[in-house]
Structures are given as C-alpha cells and as structure tokens.
Amino acid sequence: MTIAHATQSQATLKPGTCECPVCGGHDAFVFIGIDSMPVLIGHQFGSAAAARDSARGPISLAYCAQCSFIWNAAFNPNLLVYDQYDNSLHYSSVFQEYTQGIVARLVNAYNLHGKTIVDIGCGGGDFLEMLCASGNNRGIGFDPTHEGDLNPAGRPVTFVRDMFSEVYGCAGGDFICSRYVLEHVPDPGAFLAMIRRSIGKRTGTVVYFEVPNVELILRDLSVWDIIYEHCSYFSAASLARIFYDRGFHVHRLADGYGGQFLCIDAIASAMEDRRTPRHHELKSIAGEVELFGNEFERRIAAWRARLAEWKSLGKRAAAWGAGAKAVGFLNMLGAGDEIAGVIDINPNKRGTFLAGTGHRVLAPEELPALRPDTIIIMNPIYAGEIRERLRGMNLDPELMEA
Numbered sequence: 375m376t377i378a379h380a381t382q383s384q385a386t387l388k389p390g391t392c393e394c395p396v397c398g399g400h401d402a403f404v405f406i407g408i409d410s411m412p413v414l415i416g417h418q419f420g421s422a423a424a425a426r427d428s429a430r431g432p433i434s435l436a437y438c439a440q441c442s443f444i445w446n447a448a449f450n451p452n453l454l455v456y457d458q459y460d461n462s463l464h465y466s467s468v469f470q471e472y473t474q475g476i477v478a479r480l481v482n483a484y485n486l487h488g489k490t491i492v493d494i495g496c497g498g499g500d501f502l503e504m505l506c507a508s509g510n511n512r513g514i515g516f517d518p519t520h521e522g523d524l525n526p527a528g529r530p531v532t533f534v535r536d537m538f539s540e541v542y543g544c545a546g547g548d549f550i551c552s553r554y555v556l557e558h559v560p561d562p563g564a565f566l567a568m569i570r571r572s573i574g575k576r577t578g579t580v581v582y583f584e585v586p587n588v589e590l591i592l593r594d595l596s597v598w599d600i601i602y603e604h605c606s607y608f609s610a611a612s613l614a615r616i617f618y619d620r621g622f623h624v625h626r627l628a629d630g631y632g633g634q635f636l637c638i639d640a641i642a643s644a645m646e647d648r649r650t651p652r653h654h655e656l657k658s659i660a661g662e663v664e665l666f667g668n669e670f671e672r673r674i675a676a677w678r679a680r681l682a683e684w685k686s687l688g689k690r691a692a693a694w695g696a697g698a699k700a701v702g703f704l705n706m707l708g709a710g711d712e713i714a715g716v717i718d719i720n721p722n723k724r725g726t727f728l729a730g731t732g733h734r735v736l737a738p739e740e741l742p743a744l745r746p747d748t749i750i751i752m753n754p755i756y757a758g759e760i761r762e763r764l765r766g767m768n769l770d771p772e773l774m775e776a
C-alpha cells in the first residue's frame with residue numbers, strides 16, 4: 375500500500391478539480407490521498423485470508439473553502455455493503471453514560487413524553503429504546519442492518535429493515551434522530567433535503583443528528599479516523615450550514631464525548647424563520663486542513679519507524695479497540711506481526727479478523743497469555759477503563775495512544 379499526497383498519486387484527484395457536493399462551490403481541493411484502503415470496516419471476517427482479500431478503494435479527501443465540507447472525492451458507494459455491521463460502542467460503560475446523558479437532555483428539552491420517535495440508522499435500536507423508555511414514547515427505527523424482531527413483543531418499538539426514504543414519509547414522527555449516519559452518506563445535502571421534504575408542513579419538528587467531529591480529527595492529527603466508510607466529514611461550520619440550507623433552524627450545536635462528536639438539534643422551519651448560523655458555528659477550518667495535509671505522512675512515517683524498532687527489539691505489542699480506528703491505523707501503517715492482536719470487549723468480535731491487515735481480535739481475557747510489552751490504545755477516552763481491566767489481571771504493559 376502506498377500513501378501519497380494528491381499531487382503525487384495516480385489514484386487520487388488533482389487539486390482544484392472537484393465541485394463541492396454540498397454547496398456546489400468550485401474552491402475545493404484534495405489535501406489527502408490514500409491509494410488503497412479496505413472498504414468493509416465493520417465487517418467481521420472469519421479468517422485472516424478473507425480479511426486481507428477484502429475489497430479496497432482509494433481515498434481522496436477534499437476540502438471546500440466555501441462551506442468547510444470535507445469528503446472523499448474518490449468514494450464509490452457500490453464498493454460498500456452494509457450487510458453486517460457491528461461498530462456499536464454500546465459495550466462501553468463510558469459510552470453508555472454519555473448516551474444516557476443525551477437521552478435525558480433530549481427528553482427534557484423537547485418534552486418527549488407520549489411522542490412518536492423516528493430513528494434513522496438505528497442499528498440494534500439501543501438509543502431508540504432508551505428514548506422510548508425515558509418518556510413513555512413509541513419508536514420506529516430504520517436500518518437495513520437491523521437484526522432481531524421487527525416488532526419485539528412487549529416493547530414500544532417497531533423496526534424497518536430498510537434505509538429511510540421518502541416513501542416512509544416522516545413515519546408520523548414528532549422527533550427524528552440519527553446518530554453516526556450522515557458521515558456514511560455521499561450526498562448528505564440531498565439526504566437532509568429528503569428528510570426535510572418528508573416532514574413537509576409540520577414545521578417545529580425537531581431533528582437530532584450526531585456525527586464525528588472533523589475538527590478534533592484535524593486538531594489531534596487523528597489520521598487513523600480517515601476510513602473508507604466515512605465519505606463525509608463535518609465541522610461545526612459545515613454541519614450548521616448544511617442544515618440551514620436544507621430548511622432547518624439550527625437550535626443547538628455542541629460537541630460531545632470529549633469533543634469527538636458534533637451534536638445538532640435542528641428544527642424544521644419555513645425558510646424565512648431560520649436564524650442564520652452564529653459566527654462561531656461558521657468558523658473556517660482552512661488552517662487546520664492545511665496543517666493536517668502537511669503532517670499526515672510524517673505521522674505515518676513516525677509510527678512505522680516505531681513498529682520497526684519494536685520488532686527489532688523483540689517487543690510484543692497489541693492494540694486495544696477493534697473499531698474503525700484500528701482498521702485505519704493498522705492499514706495505513708501496513709502493520710503485520712509487529713502487532714500481535716487487537717483486544718476488544720465486544721464479545722461478538724472475538725476471534726474475528728480485521729479488514730485489510732487481517733489482525734485477529736482477542737478478548738481481554740486472552741491478555742495474560744499474550745503478555746504484551748506495549749498496548750496501543752485506539753481511543754484515549756477508554757484509557758481509564760483499560761487501565762482498570764489490566765490492573766485486574768495483574769498486567770502492567772506500557773500504554774500508548776495511537
């Protein structure tokens with residue numbers, strides 16, 4: 375696998391050649407090019423060989439100076455199949471606490487009692503069921519990957535195993551939520567316009583969206599968060615702008631989960647009733663984009679050198695967190711047996727293999743046998759949780775953030 379700046383790569387696009395899919399602006403330029411990355415990040419492969427042979431595609435990250443939107447201009451949606459998808463963070467107590475806080479705030483702020491709640495891209499339906507339980511609401515969840523009963527007995531929820539589309543109207547929803555979906559949508563402007571049309575004249579309907587915060591990715595130089603499945607990356611500015619332009623009033627826009635996510639409460643409004651997004655919501659990220667483009671290769675080279683050094687010293691390393699970030703990290707580094715395995719607390723991932731590099735996913739209980747010298751923590755927010763698990767097993771490896 376090779377990594378190159380756009381100007382050096384065959385697979386990527388030349389600067390200045392792309393049109394922004396969100397605002398139609400022509401000031402967009404490609405600032406990151408990766409020739410080949412695995413495509414099926416959430417897929418759990420049954421063998422290392424299958425994981426290594428899985429589909430690949432190029433990434434050309436483009437930035438629009440006009441609306442701050444960042445997207446993969448080389449994205450091909452046909453390469454993706456969301457048949458099996460388990461990147462749920464639900465197993466982490468830190469994440470559960472975070473989610474409970476959101477549920478409590480939304481129920482309180484929008485008086486969600488006895489209402490109908492629509493969740494677009496609900497996954498297993500955890501969030502939807504929490505919202506329903508907290509306010510005696512009823513819920514309809516849309517997700518083509520939903521497993522399990524569509525009408526679970528004794529629970530106030532119904533699931534539709536399909537993408538949400540206009541044919542469902544707004545499904546009678548008083549409140550519409552969608553978490554970690556918009557970053558998977560290649561034309562998020564059209565998607566939001568479709569949702570706005572489905573709401574129609576029912577202005578006042580609140581929508582709540584949550585997406586990864588590209589400002590944190592840029593600021594922390596989190597190059598591993600660039601993954602094929604995420605074709606759209608939002609800053610506060612581009613998120614405020616895209617909702618505003620598609621007929622929503624931006625009521626609240628904040629970051630959450632240590633700044634990793636952007637949370638937007640928007641209200642379907644008549645075009646003349648929308649307030650223009652506030653100044654701080656329209657802050658340019660041009661400087662951060664430039665810095666990220668410059669530091670991208672340097673960061674990868676530094677990690678490759680570190681892995682090579684560990685290998686020569688006979689040090690055993692493992693990663694913790696078999697999510698999308700680990701797939702990005704391991705594949706951008708072209709990591710092999712320098713990393714003995716990837717630990718994850720999600721029991722469904724145990725014994726499966728990560729896309730691209732084919733690293734095996736281990737349960738924490740397998741660590742005493744592995745006895746790694748170093749553990750690379752994929753997401754620093756879990757550092758405390760991980761330290762506690764290690765102490766419980768009388769293990770004291772060096773911990774490093776990816």
Ligand SMILES: [Zn+2]
Pocket residue numbers: 394395396397398399438439440441442443
């Ligand atoms: Zn734009």
